Structure formats: structure tokens, C-alpha cells
Amino acid sequence: MTSSAALERGLDAFAEQRWTDAVDALTEADARDGLDADDLERLATAMLLIGRETGLDTATRAHEAFLEAGDEAGAARAAVWIGMYLMQMGELARSAGWLARAERVVRSNSGAESAGGLLLVPQALTALYCGDAPSAFRAFEQALTIGERFHDRDTIALARLGIGELKIRLGEVDAGFALFDEVMVAVTAGELSPVPSGIAYCSVIGVCQLAYDFSRAREWTVALDHWCSDRPDMVMFSGECQMRRAELYRLHGAWPDAVAAARAGLVRARRGDRIAIHGAWYEQGEVRRLRGETDAAEESYHRAAETGIAPEPGLALLRLAQGKAKLAQSLVRDAAAEADPATRRRMLPALIEIELAMRDVAAARRAVDELTAMTPIAWMPMLQAVTDGCEGAVLLEEGDARSALVRLRSSWTLWQELEAPYEAARCRVLVARACLALGDEDSAAMELDAARAVFADLGAAPDLARLDTIARSATNAAFGPLTAREVEVVRLVAAGMTNRAIARELYLSEKTVAHHLSNVFGKLGLASRAAATAYAYEHALV
Template sequence: MSAETGIDQGRSAFREHRWTDAFESFRDADRQGGLPAADLERLATAEILTGGAESGLESLTRAHEEYLIVGDIAGGARCAAWMAIHLLNRGEGARAAGWLARSQRLLDELTEPDAVQGYVLIPVSLERLYGGDPEGALAVFSRIADIGQRFQDRDLAALSLLGTGQAALALGRAEEGLKMFDEVMVAVTAGELSAVPSGIAYCAVIGNCHVAFDLERALQWTAALDRWCRARPDMVAFSGQCQAHRAELFRLHGAWTEALAAAGVAQERSGRGDPQALYGGYYQQGEVQRLSGRLDQAEASFREAARSGYEPQPGLALLWLARGDALRAQAMIRRASATADMATRRHLLPALVEIELAVPDVSAARAGAGDLVRFAAECPMPMIRALARQADGAVDLAEGDPAGASLALREAWRVWRDLEVPYEAARCRTLIGQACRDLGDETSARMEFEAAHAEFLELGAAPAAAWAASLMGTEGGAGTGPLTPREKEVLRLVASGQGNRAIAAALFLSEKTVARHISNIYLKLGLTSRAAATRYAFEHGLAAG
């Protein structure tokens, strides 16, 4: 096949979004006789999309040089600007700054205005946005929008609108920002944008929907991104981020097995060319492990997430709370909250309230709950309303107002139920049970504890199940909690030091059945070893006499 034929086939595959075919055709043609600058740029895009980020950046560098050789200053500046954007996304700030400086120098050589001026401004605006200057970023995005409109450049117009929405969100104008994201996604889903800007838009919009606590929008756009990625099965870039977003939604909706599977795919894709998926893949895995009671595994996952440069909070602070070190958790969450930007701090507030109540520092918890309530008044999203009412009710309970707590918590429970977020709904029911008990209604309290306990067991949330079980067991008796008579007998024999085979023989059961009983005991009581089970048996009067 001649180089000319390879170029024609590469261009055809590129137009049809067959990225692997485009890459192979362009690569073969390049080896035979080289590629024009525009086709080198296409080769770079195909390489980046299929996971060859390093080779893609090399091809983009060659495209930049080839444009300059033929005197196309605008093409060379555009490649330099995209180099800066890609390197910023990879966290390589120094290299990005070098390419940005080169692109800006090339602009001075242009003899007339060009759309490339907008692309050169994108890294500038992103540096301001991520550097804590959303007002400054807004001003630059406005200039980009003007350039995009002037030159009828749809990619540039969409990226400027996306950035403007992100800046609005950072400034607390959530409703305004979300409307802009919807407009961006109209262009993406209509197929008006090229592949890389489409992927950037998908992932940024979904991430910012989570920042704004807009669970419904996040769900809709994640489903759309999933369809977009599945229609391009050889695409690696952006697909890992899609899986990380899916993992978060699965976790929230109680599908923890599916969440772990999606997180695993995100981790795999992060190593194959979608580095932005690293944090989400490991953080969401860590959250499922933490909620399941696998605390050492969760800590390892959070450490991996931290390699991305982002802090694994509030998960890490809540991990130390689960380990019983409330003061360490408090120090972590207070420091993270004090140094975070406004949007990030709002995501830390529910954990801050929970940890402050555990210390306990009720006044600090009240301040955090107050911030959540004020945010809910500004941003009437169902999820933030549920978080605010849940925090408010938990603090009411700690302050000795069970009646007020019950009202707030029942409202939060209804919202969590409607949003289909079972773990938080069960936590609300447990707190409602405590409010009922404080009001002297033991029957209703036990009903709430039992309902919450059943939900925690179904999820596999061992620590939370043990919490609910401990409250169920405070109504007289030995505090044996939720164990069945058979499970109590198995626990008694475990505490006597017998192995599974001996227990099976003593109770006329199979070893497999005994193993299942022990697994259920661990899950119901939030235990992880025979030693912990033995200790529990002695502490609760279940050991052999």
C-alpha cells in the first residue's frame, strides 16, 4: 500500500471515529514517506484517544514543527496550545508552561486575527480557574467566547462555555453554571464537536454535576457518556473517567459490587492512557471498602488515589473515625476544610459534622450543619437538602432536641429514599430510632433500628450494621443484638476455641454451613476475626459457662 493510499484510508477512518484504524493507516503512511502537518495532527489525536499519550504528544510536537516549516504559524500555535492543555491535564505544569509560552510567542507573528488566539487562551483560563481565581478565569473565558463566535469555531465556543460554567460554580452560582453545562452537552450529543473537546466536556460536566450535588444530572450525563464510549470501543482516553463516574453512582445507589467492578476498570484505563481516572477509580474503591469494614484495604486504596495529587477526603478522615481515632479524624477534616475552595469544602461538611459529633464538639458540628443549611437555601438540589436536614437533625439529637431531630431526619430520609441512596437512608433511620428512644417510644425506636439494620446487612455495610445492632440490643437482656439462636450457638463454640470442623460435628452441620454462619456473625456484628468474635462473646455474655 502506498503512502498516499494510507493517508486516504487514515483520513476516512478518522472521519468515521475508527481511531485504531486511523492510527495504523497514518503510522504506516508515515513510515513510508512521512505525513503532512494536518495528518500528523490527526495521528496525534488518534494515538491519544487509543491510549498512546506519549507517542501522541510526540506526533503533536512533530505536527507543530511541520506547520512552522511550511509557514503555517496559526497551525503551529494551535498544536502548541493543545500541547499545553494536554500537559496541564496530565499534571505536568512546567512543560505546559513552556508550550504555552511558545504558543503566545507565535501569536505575535500572526499578521491577522485567527481562531487560534482562543485556543492559546484556554490554558491561561484553566490556570486561573484551578489556581483559585474564578473571577479572573471568567474574564478570559469571555474573551475566548468572543473569538469562538467571531470565527464560528464550535469547539472553541463549547470549551469557553464549559469553562464559564465551571467558574460560575466555583463562585457559588450553581444554577447558572448547570444551565451552561446543559447547553454544552446539547452541542456534544448533537455531534457538533470533535472528539477531544467532546470527551473533555463529558467528563468535566459530570464531575461538576457531582460538585453541585446534582445527582439526577450526573446520572443522565454519565449514561450518555457511557453510550458515547461504547460506540467507540477502541477509545481509552475519557473511558476510564466514565467508569470512575459510574463507580460513584453505583456506590451511592447501593450497588457496591458493580461499583468495585467499575472502579477496577477505571484503574486499568488510568494506566493505559486516561490518567485522570486514577483518583476516581481508587477513591471510589476505597469508599466501598471503608463502608464494608475493610479498613486496611480502604487505606491502601486511598493512598493510591493520593498519587493523583488530589486528597482522598473526606474518605480518609472517616476511615480514622471508623478505627476509633476521632481526634485524628477531626484534625484531618478540619485542616482539609479550612484549606479547601468553596465547592470542595461543601463536600467535606457532612463528614465534618459527623466527626465533630463523634469527638464530641457539638458547637463545631452545629457550625458545620449551619453552613450546609445555608448552602441548601442557595442551591435547592434534593441531595444537598437531604445532607443539610440529616446534619441538622443529628446535631439536634446531640443538643437534646429529639423532637426537632425527628422532624429533620424524617425529611432527610424521604429525600434519600426518593433519590434511591440506601446507605444514607438507613443512617437516617438509625438516628430517627435514637430520637424515638429519647422521646420514650421504645417500640418505634426498635422498629427503626431493625429496618436500618436489615438495609445495612443487604448492602454489606458491616460497621453500620454493628452500630444498628448495638442499639437494638440495649432494650434489656444480655445485649445479644441481631443474632439468630443458631448463630449464638456457633459464636459460643467459636469463643470456646473450637474450629469449624469441631463446631460442625457438635451441631450436626456441614463445615460449609458453619462457615456461612460465621460469615453472617462477622457481618452482623461488624467483626473481622475469630479473636474479635471471641472477645464480643465474652463481653456480651455469650461465651460458654
């Protein structure tokens, strides 16, 4: 095959986003006669997209070829992309060097002015991550102005993404999402280059989840999944796609799938999509914490922290589960104090839970009032579910069980509609506590049984243990160690009913009835239904 034929094949593959084919053909053309600067840049992009870090060397060659051809704008753009890639890889010194080179080219050549907008993007991101929102906002605004002047769609999109994220982090949620939606129109219309497109998908999903906009997050996660699936050889962004899928699986109660997706994300991360490392480890830590796998959760959070990003609030909640409530309080308070408004809002539910565990109801009240005040005008069911649940939990500790019940039932309804079984079950436990405080033991028993079935299906061992504690506290002393529901089951066993008949009588599943009987046998040291029947008569339960 001639060099021109290989080049044509490579350019066709690049246009069709068949990255491996593009790399193979363009590499062949380069080996035969060499590539010009634009085609070297295409080759470098395709190489990096499929996880070949040698693409960085090719990008360097592209930068030098642009300079040699007198295309200072192209040289500056290549230097900026190299700097941004190295920034993502955590190689900050090399990144700073390349960005400084890009700045020198832009300043010394009027023809490179068009690259000045793109150059401002990493500067704005650095300010954003350092907590300097005003400087970040100014830099993004300047980048947008330059991008619009030179009709640079990639720069325009990245600048709008940055401004949108800043607005959302600072509480201007509606304005921020309007900018995000505008960017995503450009992405889905195919107006952007592949790398800015991937950045847009991942940025929008991340901020949607930060802002509790579950509907948008799910919609764009599905879109990102399809985008990655249509490019099966692409490594860059694919790890983050798996990490986002893990978050959704966890929320929907598909915990094994969440772990599998997180592990797949790590595989992709090791092949080049390093930005997914923190999220993939953190998601595994979350599932393991919820299952009561303390050592494994500890390891996962530790690995997440190695990326330089604190694994909060997950680690604080793990410390709470380990009985280290004071340490948990310190961790979550410090993390929330250092966070921007949007990240702080994301941490407030854990802060409230830990403050209540520490019996600092006043601090929990301040936090829930702050959470309520931060709720945007736009209707977001997930955020409302969180807010109602937190408000109900605090009202319950304040002694207003009746008001708590209203908020908790509202929260439960929303979690059910969102198909979030674990959160809904936790809400039912709080509803049961409110019912007990109001003297409604039958309703409390029903709520606890419903929650128990969900926790058992999920494998949420710590929640099952806490539920048993709550159930025991509601037990009449005459029943000994048994809960009120367990006494009902024993009575029906003594009446000669099968598990299926008992399930129909109490409106429970057979699995739940079997679980209750297992608890009864364990608590009383019994081994058969006949022994349970004898116990019922001996202790006047029938």
C-alpha cells in the same frame, strides 16, 4: 495499497471515530509519502485517544509542519493541545514550555490571533486550580470572546465549561448549569472535536457530583458510558468514565460493582487516561472504608494522594472509624478551610459528622447552618436529603428529638427515592435514636432492624457494630446483654416458633431473625434453640 488509498481510508476512519483503524491507515500513508500538517494532527489525535503516548511526537511533527506551511494559527493550536495534554499528565514544566511557545507564535503573528482564545483556556485552568477565581473568570471570558469572533466551537465550549464551573463553585448554581447544558447540546449534536467532547462530558459530570445534582450526574454518566462504548478502542476519557460509574454504583449500594468499575478505571488509566487515577483509587478507598477493611482503605487513600489531590473527606472519616477523632477533625477542618465554596459544601456533611463525634455541637450547628444557606433555589433531591439528614443529626444532639425526627424522616424518604440504600439505612439509625429519645422503643427497634438488614446485605461491618452499641443502650437492664428485639425473638423461640413464623410475627426477614438468634447465642454462650428457651424461662422473659 497506494498512499492516497491509505490516506482516504484513514480519513474515513477518523471521521467515523474508528481510532485504531485511523491510526493504522494514516500511519501507512505517512510512511509512504508523508502527511501534511492537518493529517498529522489527525493522526496524533487518534494515537493519543487510544493511549499511544507516541502521539505526542506526532503532534510535535504536526506543529512543525504547520510552521513550515506558514499556518501560524495551526501551529499555535497544536502547541496549546500538546501543552494541555502534558498538563493533564502532570508534566508541568514541559507543558509550560509548549504553552509559552504557543504564546510566542500568537503574539508574533497576527494570523494566529484565532488561536489566542484556545491559549487562554489552560491559563484560566491554572488560575482556577490555584484558587484565583477572578483571574480564571477573566481568562475564560476573554477566551469566549475570541472564540465567538472566530466561530471556534471548541474554544467556545471549553470557555463556557470553565465559566460554568466557576459559577457553580462560587454558588451561582443555576447560571452555571445553564452554561453546562448549552455546551452539552453542542457535544451531543456532534459539533465539537473528539477531545473537547470528552473534556465536556467528564467536566460536567464531575461538577454535577460536586454540586449534588445527582439527576444530571447520572444522566450524563449514562451518556458518557454510551459515548465510550461506541468507541471501544478509545482509552482517553474511558478511565474517567469507569470512575464515574464506580461513584454511581457505590451510591446505589452495588459495592462489588463499584470496586470492579474502579479497577477497570485503573486499567484504563495505566493505558493512558491518567486523570482517572485519583478517582479510581478514592472510590476503592470509600467502599473499603464502608466495609471496615481498614488496611485496604488506607492503601487506597494513600495511592489516591500520590496524584497530588488530598483524599478528603474519605481519609478523615477513616481516621474517625479508627478512633482517631481529633486527627479526623483536624484533617477535615483544614481541607474544608482551603476549599472553594462548592468543594467545601461537599465536605460539610463529613465535617458535621466528625464535629458531632467530638461533641462539638456548636461547631456542627455552624456547619449545618452554612450548608443550609448554600442550598440553591433549584430543587436538588440529593442535596436536600443531605441537608435534612445533617440538620436532623444536629437537632438530635441539641436535644430536640421531635424536630430531628421530622427532618430525618424527610431525609430517609429522599434517599429511598434516590435508591441509595446505605445512606437511607444510616438515616434510619438516626431516626431510631430520635424515637428512643421520645420513649418510642417499638419504633426504634423496627428502624434498627430495617437498618441492620441493609448493613448486613451491603457488608457494612462498622455500621453493624455501631448499631449494636445503640441497641444495647436501649436495652432494659432486666434483659441482661440482649436488646429489646433479641428478647422478642427469644420469647417467640421459647413459644416453639420457627424462624419463618417469627419473621412473619415481627415483620422481619428470615435472614434478620437468623442474625438476631446468632447474636443471642453468641452473647449468652448458647448453642441451641432449646438452651435459648431454658434461658428465657430462667430469666422470666416469658
